[in-house]
Amino acid sequence: MEFNTLANTSIDELLSVFNHSFSDYVVPFHLTKEVLISKIVAEKLDMDLSVGAFEDGKLVGFILQSEKVENGEKIIYNGGTGVIPESRGKGLVRKMYDFIIPVLKERNANTLLLEVIEGNQPAIRAYENLGFSIVRRLLCFNGNIKPGKENDGISVQELKDFEWEKLRSFWDIEPSWQGSVFVLEPMPENYMTLGAYLEEKLVGYIVYGPTSKKIYQFAVDKSFRNLGIGTMLFNAISRKNGGQAIALNNVDDSSESTSKFLSERAGLNNWLSQFEMKRPI
Template sequence: MESTYTFSYLTAQEMPELHQVFLKAFADYYVPIQLTEEQFKTKLKRESIDPAFCVAAFEATKMVGFILTGLGEFNGKPTAYNAGTGVLPEHRGHQLTRKMYAYLLPKLRQSGVEQCLLEVIQENEPAIKSYKAIGLTFTRALDCFRATKDELLLHGDEPDDIAILPVSKPDWNTYQHFWDVQPTWQNTPAAIKNTPDEKVILEARDTSHELVGYVVFLPKNGAVLQLAVMPDRRGRGIGKALLKEVMQQTIAPALMFINIDTAAVDFKAFLKRRHFNRFLGQYEMLMPLV
């Protein structure tokens, strides 16, 4: 007999149950994702996930699928970010992703959200097919890079006219002028501000105290959220010096860059020269709601 599913929005009290369903849904994923309770709470905060906009699918009283929805701005527009879609293995094949979106979209439109955003692993053809059927289209391709500390190639002379110092108040207005591409949702200034994890921001300044580069990273897990150097000061070892400082201050055994726009050709070449390896590709997908 065909299963009957119902759908509803969640409350903060249901997030622990959602965490358990998340673990089961992603245990056999292309890249298995197993987050501790603390890591899951961190994800909720960093990605601005609002339980009242998270849809769950139920068979009777059992939660069998979900969409984690983050709310915020992206490229200047009110945006709903899909921070994770999961369906328990035994309930796949019932088009639950499409049905959950059909339940969610009217509420998003009524709330003034102008677009839906997500990332999907490039090899995940069933998910891509579902998202395209809903109306999402590719906006850009993304690469993820990783290197263990002993793999990193950071030898060579340090620039002697550059000082690298920690800062407590990031100057995002200046930083964004160093960007070649826009960061993805998890790496935006808003996400960095929201993350409860310990984060370190270092700035590189020259002898006249001019800001010429910066880096933002999480020393506990080795995630480098942003790294950029002033365009006309590149090729002088500033990026390498920043990365060397990141390595020295990071507790984790490896450094990672998640979701780097493939259009950032020079930056990807910089990472490869430092011996970072691409381990995953994703697509960013977007759907206008107005």
Template sequence: MEIRNLKNMTTDELLSVFNRAFSDYIVPFHLSLEQLELKIIADKIDMNLSVGTFESGKLVGFILNAEKKENGKHIAYNGGTGIIPEYRGQGLVRKMYDYIIPTLKEIKTDVLTLEVIEGNNSAIRAYENLGFKIVRKLLCFNGIINLEEKDINISIKEIENLQWEKLQSFWDIQPSWQSSIKVLENIRQSCTILGAYKDEQLKGYVIYNPAVKKVYQIAVDQYSRRQGIGTKLLSTIEKMNGGQAISVNNVDDTSENTSVFLHAAGLKNWVSQFEMKRDI
């Protein structure tokens, strides 16, 4: 076996191995080429920092890594680990991390982070054995928005210039990797960003990607909550997408107000994940 980075790997070559690796996953899924390309772009996957295991020149396992610098920390994110079934149980995840960590140290990485589905106990134990620790639980919602919109004096219009300092003042929790500022800036042209205004003052906002029907962020000013603003924002999304199902992923479970609101909006917490981290 040979372990090396994936800088020369095409998305076409990766696709079949990716789908084989996740075909019997705890939540099985299958991506098209376009969906995998979108994931690589959206998650900021860097093939120079990603690593694969090869048998006779053929890829049999991989770790897809991304990196960013935020709040003074250099963070590397595992956007997907996959081993095809016949090569599991050989410690390949540890071997691939042993290979790539020196490279991550060279670029001054401080923290490794990843998400693992609750109930995937073998993966959780494997990551704990590598030094990762669970830092929080993240809830994933999906479904068709079903809200009774209130008649309130709020106007909804697109936000062209993102003032992140202002938007962050609405937050109760820190977003996970896929909904973080650095990642969203990378795909902002693919997103619809709506603001809720009262007397020309921004009171709430939502960031939505119509291509994948995903809400990345929704937040309301803490002094303007329970007034129908969040309902107005989600109702606008529902009208835009013609009543199709949407997803809202990785909601910190400590944000009880958000969970209650999403349940009331008709969405279901269909799966949960643990965010895990380790210092290097």
């Protein structure tokens, strides 16, 4: 068994091993080549920081990773770990981390970050044995948006740029990696970003990916809540995507008002929960 970065691994080989690894996962799923490429680009995954386990020159396991600096802390995010069924039970995840952590230390990285499905006890125990700790619980929602009552005093318009200082002031909770400022900035053309205005004042916004059909961020100014602003934003997304089902992942469960809005007002289903886990390097 050999370990190396994924810098020289083809996207086709990675796709094949990715899908084989997740074919019997707690929540089985299958990616197309286009979706995997989109994931790599959207989450800013870096193949030079990602690691693979190779047996007889063939990829049998991987950890996909990205890097960001926030508040002086260099964070390495795990965007996906997989080992094909035939190669499990050999401690490959630990060995892949053993290989890549010295590389990350050379880059002065401080923290490892990942998400794991709440019911996946073997994975949770394995990460705890690697020194990870649970830091928060994240809720995942999906479904068709339930049309809500319109507020004629609110207008919804396209946002041309992110005024992060203003938008952050609307937040109750910090977005997870996939909806973080690092991932969304600069505003890419493949996102739909709408602002809600009350008498020309920006009082709420929403960021939606038409390709992934995911909402990455939404928030309403704390001084203008319970006026139907969130409903207006979700109604607008529903109209623009033709009423197709959407997903909104990794909502910090400490915000009861957000989860209540998503389930009761927007009509979405909390179908899955995850734990965000961290460990120092």
